[in-house]
Ligand SMILES: Nc1ncnc2c1ncn2[C@@H]1O[C@H](COP(=O)(O)OP(=O)(O)OP(=O)(O)O)[C@@H](O)[C@H]1O
Ligand SMILES: O=c1[nH]c(=O)c2[nH+]cn([C@@H]3O[C@H](COP(=O)(O)O)[C@@H](O)[C@H]3O)c2[nH]1
């Protein structure tokens with residue numbers, strides 16, 4: 247680990263915007279990581295943070311089940327910033343009073359700063375600032391020794407600090423873009439209060455990650471890396487290669503769910519790299535396991551397990567392999583698990599929630615704190631080619647989660663053709679690199695058509711094209727009608743078995759990007 251690097255720890259109490267806190271801090275060039283609020287004091291100390299942020303969360307501090315931290319956290323001598331629920335928890339644990347407010351605040355509120363000496367340094371006492379609130383509880387009485395730093399109409403204590411100047415709380419969310427002074431507040435906390443230096447960059451991330459992998463793996467052990475040809479796993483492979491050199495073997499699995507020509511393209515690409523890549527054609531195995539399965543989560547579970555089985559079998563052949571490196575990113579994790587249990591699982595990403603409980607290989611996931619755009623920045627830093635860095639994401643479960651209903655060879659063949667046309671036309675029109683993802687989905691229904699005076703009764707293909715920054719939210723892309731017409735015309739004319747094309751106009755939320 248980089249000994250000089252200052253780090254901020256974010257403890258997650260289940261807020262929808264926790265990930266943004268860490269991100270905003272990294273944008274200030276200070277390294278930040280998120281951990282569940284359930285980790286103990288020892289783990290917190292081992293992280294040696296220069297500051298700790300307590301996130302918001304859905305609970306109320308007086309709930310029976312409310313997530314808490316040990317009171318001793320506030321005596322570590324490390325500055326703490328509580329945000330929303332985090333502030334309420336700080337109040338509760340240090341002897342103040344939190345109450346359900348009659349007037350709840352959701353959305354924008356006007357904040358009046360009363361003291362601009364530290365957290366609000368550089369901000370005006372004269373004008374109100376627009377901040378974003380999302381709470382039903384509020385601070386009725388601050389803990390002994392605290393003073394109020396800012397107020398809003400419905401929160402008499404919208405920000406507070408203790409007399410040592412180490413503990414701070416804000417009722418609003420500085421991490422969201424709608425809080426105009428959010429970045430100033432986080433910068434004041436990180437630099438003025440915690441005393442961090444803005445030294446963290448993607449280059450230092452590479453250095454740290456490589457050092458950490460070397461340390462974990464040691465001088466002898468071998469590592470396999472699950473390589474898909476996507477940017478996440480390619481960056482992972484390069485990092486691991488820097489750390490262990492020739493002791494890395496990359497495994498590229500053909501799970502029978504890849505796109506047209508994908509296996510050839512990926513292999514061809516890596517043939518020219520210094521990575522040692524093994525190709526495993528496991529399509530029969532995957533497709534036989536998926537036979538008759540229609541439930542999306544069941545598909546994902548089967549694919550996750552089969553991947554691991556294939557990796558373990560390859561590891562056996564290579565011999566003495568202890569570690570499996572994967573390109574898991576932060577969004578893969580939050581959608582798959584929630585700290586409160588399975589209730590909020592949206593979908594099990596094959597590389598996270600889909601993993602078997604008893605897995606022999608130990609995981610190395612150097613990117614698991616990052617978002618896609620951060621990984622792309624890393625790719626740039628590592629000198630990867632443009633087409634690889636900007637390749638659209640393609641999920642590990644592949645076409646299986648784009649065929650609604652049972653996955654069969656026939657249906658795969660139809661979807662592969664339709665998908666190839668989508669990619670070709672998106673590239674030809676210059677739209678491919680402008681959008682987050684663009685792909686075809688095969689629906690499990692047939693509709694009536696008329697072709698050459700004959701009645702047809704055939705499949706429907708849905709087009710899904712979305713814009714997104716980090717896959718957490720997305721909107722459907724307003725593609726030009728002419729392009730949509732070309733896509734529809736070509737798919738219906740060229741793909742046997744399809745007589746209708748529809749365009750998906752749902753945003754995420756409430757829909758998701760993939761259909762399963
Ligand atoms: N066909 C495959 N063979 C080997 N490993 C795979 C395959 N598909 C997915 N994986 C593993 O699962 C991880 C997650 O897949 P995911 O699609 O999120 O990432 P990616 O393929 O690296 O990048 P991208 O999101 O750009 O497609 C990959 O990083 C890789 O480690
Ligand atoms: O590697 C992956 N394994 C998976 O199981 C998986 N499921 C979704 N995705 C990709 O994640 C992003 C968000 O997708 P959703 O809005 O459908 O959840 C989108 O970019 C999806 O393509 C996956 N990637």
Ligand SMILES: NC(=O)CC[C@H](N)C(=O)O
Nearest residue numbers: 302303330331381382383
């Ligand atoms: N956004 C939050 O952290 C909300 C905290 C708490 N549940 C409230 O409603 O006040």
Ligand SMILES: [Mg+2]
Nearest residue numbers: 474476640641
């Ligand atoms: Mg992929």
